Amino acid sequence: MDAIFEATIQLLTRPGAENLTTTRVAERAGVSVGTLYQYFPNKQALIYALNARYLEALAERIEATCRAQEGQTAKNMLKALIDTYWQAKTERPEVTRALYRSVADLDNTALIETFAHRVDAATTAMFSSASDTEFANLAEVNLTLVTVIFGTVRNAFERGLDTDAADGLHGQLLLMCEAYLSALANA
Amino acid sequence: MDAIFEATIQLLTRPGAENLTTTRVAERAGVSVGTLYQYFPNKQALIYALNARYLEALAERIEATCRAQEGQTAKNMLKALIDTYWQAKTERPEVTRALYRSVADLDNTALIETFAHRVDAATTAMFSSASDTEFANLAEVNLTLVTVIFGTVRNAFERGLDTDAADGLHGQLLLMCEAYLSALANA
Amino acid sequence: MDAIFEATIQLLTRPGAENLTTTRVAERAGVSVGTLYQYFPNKQALIYALNARYLEALAERIEATCRAQEGQTAKNMLKALIDTYWQAKTERPEVTRALYRSVADLDNTALIETFAHRVDAATTAMFSSASDTEFANLAEVNLTLVTVIFGTVRNAFERGLDTDAADGLHGQLLLMCEAYLSALANA
Amino acid sequence: MDAIFEATIQLLTRPGAENLTTTRVAERAGVSVGTLYQYFPNKQALIYALNARYLEALAERIEATCRAQEGQTAKNMLKALIDTYWQAKTERPEVTRALYRSVADLDNTALIETFAHRVDAATTAMFSSASDTEFANLAEVNLTLVTVIFGTVRNAFERGLDTDAADGLHGQLLLMCEAYLSALANA
DNA sequence: AATGAATGAGGCTTCATTCAT
DNA sequence: TATGAATGAAGCCTCATTCAT
Missing domain, CATH: 1.10.10.60 (Homeodomain-like)
Structure with missing residues (x-):
């Protein structure tokens, strides 16, 4: 199999x-x-299972990162989260791209939902344990961060950025997320 | 046709x-x-043309927004850009989703590139005319903003957020981008 | 047209x-x-007409040759007939080949028949006027000569003989036909 | 199959x-x-294979005839060759005709070449073993005979000769080829 | 008389899936 | 349980022909 x-x-x-x-x-x-x-049982099931397996592994990786950051500063958490996701998507770019494509003729709503729930739970738990920050509206902040990070990575893929541009963007994304947290703290 | x-x-x-x-x-x-x-000439060409037409219209809309913001504050520009894109993608969500999907069995690199160039040119021109901000590294900042905004919207779609969550995210995205610009200014 | x-x-x-x-x-x-x-009226008619026109021209050419040989020796006639046909088929080989092919999805029986009748009439008249030969069974001899000559040329085309081989064959064909006539005379 | x-x-x-x-x-x-x-793999391949199979069988038949004539007189060889080919093409005339036609939209050059090589080899070997004749230029004579015989049969088909005429032609063709060999011997 | 956009039957081919061995 | 030849629905596309302008 x-x-x-x-x-x-x-x-x-x-x-x-x-x-x-x-x-x-x-x-x-x-x-x-x-x-x-x-x-x-059929071709769709194969592709579905393949994506499920991939998202499963990805979720595990993110959960591991989140667990490891328990009690750290929010900044560190952010960096760890972004780095993990970026790394996971980038280490075998053709695979990432292939899976993005494969999903097109699939109803992967359930898949995405499951994945999102797991990730949300992990990141929410992590952020709520931050040693230096108290989040007024953790749910919304968490959703924002996760959506922005994941979305940015995907879009970077779509644009086919070269390594330099991608690295730069990676750094700027971290900067932006940090600035976001700072702004929230000062609000 | x-x-x-x-x-x-x-x-x-x-x-x-x-x-x-x-x-x-x-x-x-x-x-x-x-x-x-x-x-x-064939089915792919039809889908390709459909996407080209869509991206053409989207680019025009973004360009119009950028022209209209000439000389404004960076904050206003940001808001206008995010609102325009969000609105464009959201007004007919099934179409947006359908086109996202349709692109899967297509080599749309050229399409994306053309679109990206137009948008980059328009937003770069806009930001460089900001009345209140001077960008040290406009190219990188611009790429970051555009990628983050576009990517976030796409990811929001994928997650199938309900209206409330989407609205919240929309607001937070603006906040985040503003925080990013502020952070850059204070650096 | x-x-x-x-x-x-x-x-x-x-x-x-x-x-x-x-x-x-x-x-x-x-x-x-x-x-x-x-x-x-339709595509077949076009191809049919094209072949008709070609065979018409070819028949005319053969008739002209036959008229010109009136009263000559049988050997001369033979040479003139072979040379004319060979030349006609060879001067634009791609056209010859193309027409051979075009005829495949056509009922060209009538065409062939008309052509055959004209040619048979012309060659029969010619041979019967030979100054040096009296043919016991002109009809059969004529049919044999014409079929052999025309068939040989067609087969030479099919084999894709190079110029040297084709020239050699051309000479041998004449030799063979002459030998045939001699053999008939001595029978 | x-x-x-x-x-x-x-x-x-x-x-x-x-x-x-x-x-x-x-x-x-x-x-x-x-x-x-x-x-x-496709329709052409089917037609191609059909012709290949037909020519294969035909070649085998000719080779068998040639082997059987080893050491005979040239006249006997000639008769055997002509009879075999004539018989092979005539026993199922509609098939012969159909295959002639089917080949039109095919690049059968390779097919013809292979067939021609095999036949040439077989007939050359046969003629060179003739008990009563030494050929000065066997290659050319062989090419001539084969081309004339095969071409004549094809042309006879195209003309749609009735049985009587065909039989007559068959005899005359043999006569002609014999005359050709005699002429060569006396040269 | 000339045009050429529109038609749509029908050809070729693919490929997910089954089932007898 | 594994195999892989067989299936056939269905997709893409072509092209001879028509007819309104």
């Missing part, structure tokens, strides 16, 4: 516009189509 | 992902497939 | 597998499809 | 030129289109 996932990613990643077919996935995974259909 | 675009959007909008067939588009547009193919 | 014929030949001749479409023929001929359909 | 070939021939044979569609072939062969496409 991991072989199937790997094969799917490889095909999704491949530049050639050769579409992702179940036969091709099975072939590359070294199993028969029949076997593939033993694991996944 | 406008009828064809409209039909495409309608089908893209309709639930049931894979409804977009050239035959169906033609049918709904009230023309024959042959006619459709007289305007667009 | 000549422009249309010319355009058809050009498209038929072109290497690209681009198929012969009425629209393309009209375009290249510098007229509208509508006009093309004023001259030819 | 044989069923598919048979179906193709049947459809090719049927009057009404343009009957050959992949769907129809599959239907008549009693398989699904999908299956057809498992054997042949």
Whole structure:
């Protein structure tokens, strides 16, 4: 089953516009189509599971980061959160891009929702433990930070920024989020 | 041709992902497939053109906003930019969502690039005319603002935020961007 | 109408597998499809007419040769007939090949028959006027000669013989036909 | 796969030129289109393979004849070669005709070349073993004979000769070829 | 008489899925 | 449980032909 996932990613990643077919996935995974259909009732389920697995791993990573930052300053938390997410999305950019694309013909609402809940819970817990800050409206602040960070990374991908520009943006994003927190504190 | 675009959007909008067939588009547009193919060499070209048209209109709108803000304060500019983009994306949310999705099996790099260039030019020109601020590194600041704003809106869409949450986020985004500019000024 | 014929030949001749479409023929001929359909009731009629025209010209050429050989020796006649046909088929080989191909989806029986009748009449008349030979069974001999000569040329085309081989074959064909006539005389 | 070939021939044979569609072939062969496409990547490949198979069988037949004539007199060889080819092309005339036609939208150069090489090799070997003749320029003589024989048969088909005329021509062709060999010997 | 946009039947091909082995 | 040949619905696209202007 991991072989199937790997094969799917490889095909999704491949530049050639050769579409992702179940036969091709099975072939590359070294199993028969029949076997593939033993694991996944249909093609959508495969792509769905692939994304679920990816988001699961991503959520875990974020949760780990959040746990590790328990009790730190808000600034440190921010940096850790941004760095983790940025790193996760950037280390295998083609995979990131491929998954972004694969999701198009999928109703991934549930997936996103689950992921969002987990992340929101983790980051909310983290921020509420900040040693130096008390958040008046944590829910809204948290939503804002998470949405801005995740959205910015995605948009950076879409623009196809080169490494320099991406690094610069990474730094500026941190700056901006810090400024946001400062502004909230002074309000 | 406008009828064809409209039909495409309608089908893209309709639930049931894979409804977009050239035959169906033609049918709904009230023309024959042959006619459709007289305007667009193939299906991809149709989707491409649809997105081009959309981004064209969006760019124009942003440019208009930028022109109108010439010489204003940076804060006003920020608000105008965010409001315009938010409004543009929000007024027909299903269309926005549909186009986001439609782009998946398309090489829209060129499209994005053209759009980005136009927007960057317009916002850069706007910010450089700010009556109250001098930007040390306008290019980077501009890229940051644009990427953050656009990315946040997209992510908000993906999360399927309800109106209240969205409105709140909208406000917080403005706040954050303002805080960013203030922080830059005080640096 | 000549422009249309010319355009058809050009498209038929072109290497690209681009198929012969009425629209393309009209375009290249510098007229509208509508006009093309004023001259030819349908596509087949066009191709038919093109072949008719070609065979007409070829028949005329053969008839002229035959008339010119009236009263000559059989050997001279043979040489003149072979040379004329060979020359006619060889001077624009792509055209020859294109027409051979174009005929595939056509019922050209009538065309061939008409052509065959004309040629048979001409060659029969010629051979019967030979100063040095009396043919016991002129009809059969004539059919044999004509079929062999025409068939050989066609087969030479199909094999794609190079110039040297083709020239050699041309000479040998003459030799063979002469030997045939001699053999008949000695029988 | 044989069923598919048979179906193709049947459809090719049927009057009404343009009957050959992949769907129809599959239907008549009693398989699904999908299956057809498992054997042949596309329609052209099917027609190509059909011709390849036909020429393969024809070549084998000619080779067998040539082997059987090893050491015979040249006259006997000639007769055997002509009879074999004539017979092969004549026993199922509609098939012959259909294949001649089918080849029109095909690049069959390679096919013809392979066939020609095989036949040339076989007939050359045969003629060089003739008990009663030494050929000064075997290559040229062989090419001439083969081209003349094959071409004549094809042309006879095109003319749609009735049985009597065809039989007569068959005899005369043999006569002519024999005369050719005699002439060469006396030169 | 000429135009050429519009038509739409129908061809080729793909690919998710099944099921007998 | 694994296989993979077979299926066939359905998509994309072409192109001969028409007809309003």
